[in-house]
Amino acid sequence: MKVYNMKIYRFALLIIAFYSCNQPPVIDPIQDSALIPYPNQIISSNQALKISSINSIIGDEKISDLLKVINKEWGVLVQNIDYKKGNLSKRNSLFLEIDNNINVSSDEGYDLEIKNDRIIIKGSTKEGIYRGWQSLIQIIELAQNSDNIDYIPTGNIIDQPEYGYRGTMLDVARHFFNLDEVKRHIDLVSYYKINHLHLHLSDDQGWRIEIKSWPKLTEIGSLTEVGGGKGGFFTQEQYKEIVSYAASKFITIVPEIEIPGHINSALASYAKLNCDGKLRELYTGIGVGFSTLCNTEYSYQFIDDVVREISSISPGSYFHIGGDESYATKKKDYIEFISRTSEIVKKYNKTVIGWDDIYLGDIPPNTVLQFWNYSQNEPGNKGLDNILNGLKKQPKVLVSPAALMYLDMKYDSLTKLGLNWAGFIDVKKGYDWSIEKLFPEIPGDKIIGVEAPLWTETTSNSSELEFLTLPRLPGYAEIGWTKTSLRDWSEYKYRLAKHSLIWRSKNINYYPSPLIQLEEEKSN
Ligand code: TNX
Secondary structure, three states, X not given: OHHHHHHHHHHHHHHHHHHHHHOOOOOOOHHHOOOOOOOOEEEEEEEEEEHHHOOEEEEOHHHHHHHXXXXXXXXXXXXXXXXXXXXXXXXXXXEEEEOOOOOOOOOOOEEEEEOOOOEEEEEOOHHHHXXXXXXXXXXXHHHHOOOOOOEEEEEEEEEOOOOOEEEEEEEOOOOOOOHHHHHHHHXXXXXXXXXXXXXXXXXXXXXXXXOOOOOHHHHOOOOOOHHHOOOOOEOHHHHHHHHHHHHHOOOEEEEEEEEOOOOHHHHOOOHHHOOOOOOOOOOOOOOOOOOOOOOOHHHHHHHHHHHHHHHHOOOOOEEEEEOOOOOOOOHHHHHHHHHHHHHHHHHOOOEEEEEHHHHHOOOOOOOEEEEOOOOOOOOOOHHHHHHHXXXXXXXXXXXXXXXXXXXXXXXXXXXOOOEOOOOOOOHHHHHOOOHHHHOOOOOHHHEEEEEEEEOOOOOXXXXXXXXXXXXXXXXXXXXXXXXXXXXXXXXXXXXXHHHHHHHHHOOOOOOOOHHHOHHHHHHO
């Protein structure tokens, strides 16, 4: 009898052990996952999905390219791709579907449902599905840095962005960054659903894109950079590769060529662009406002060729013409440059974007004024005045106030990289404001979105770019995506802290802000 009891006892223990091994652990609900940008609607169903149980990705032939991109981004986890219309009852699969009936109004909107044995992402466009995928991969990677690395919470996220333009700018002119460095940067910013990358392709220190009809721009104008390094440029083929790599992540490249100032690299390449007909020396300092094109037909031919060639390899709708700090140009010449260049851009079917200074020109309706000129160190707000003065010309507005959004501003007085002409920007200051409250004078329906520029006078490699970009960029991405009513610094800082573990695991550099050290201390 005793032996018999022992046997039952052992058997029961075995069953309990077996059963509890197969029980999913209790994990934090999906609302508590540290998604950035935070979604607009999350409903928890309080279970867990074992991520390694997902063994196929299923979607229609029409989205086969997207399935490949997603499978690649997922890495080794999923081997099977099945090109057929999803049978949503199949277990252990990630389903991707175009569905026009989901409850969103933006092309980027999505419906992500995580069940305990499958995942379904729906969007009314491929872009929407991709945004849903980006939320899923964050949930998975956040879990990989938690106590239960193979489980994610179940629930439903229905989400869409507040603004259609959520951008960042990379200055490849002050220092040149090559194809691989730009792709690495695209990976980083894409993680936060950034959808426009503005490339500052020319400045006093360097001309960075091949123009076939003006070959000396790169033969001469690209040869150096700030500090005297060797500079560089993109061939048109390389530029096309950047455009298509970005497009695979639903990021549009916005090319910028600066006129009529910030143009010394061209003035050093073609003598006739100068009023005195003399070539300028290449420039490797960081001063601004000393160079200008001469207001002649030769210069307009130059501008026309450059805009034509770049437009033909830029599928996005915007062309950025610079226009800032043209202190060496006479006002009447400046106005003519902006007005005629705007016409040229229109002729090549693009919409003009320019720094807020261009409000002075004869700009067509819907021209985008990029509000930048706002410094904590100066009284007033010149950029805002420029925007308000320009409003009668029916522009749109892209919000990039330097004192709040410039990624090249130092975090504090101890930061080695970066500048401080607009003030210091720590992580809280970068996040804890809203467009509506701070700039109520700008009509909301004029605002297309936000962009955080990264000027590179002081940065020359990926690690340095990353140091200035993280941890601030996720905050700008959230300002662009998430409704102000759902944003709160005291809660955001905990989410952000968890992302530092992801950056660390991917060898991405970042500034270890005292505001986000919590998670690292916990994991050490
Ligand atoms: C101002 S922002 C500039 C750039 C500099 C930047 C440095 C703008 C339109 N002009 O030329 O690189 O400050 O922060």
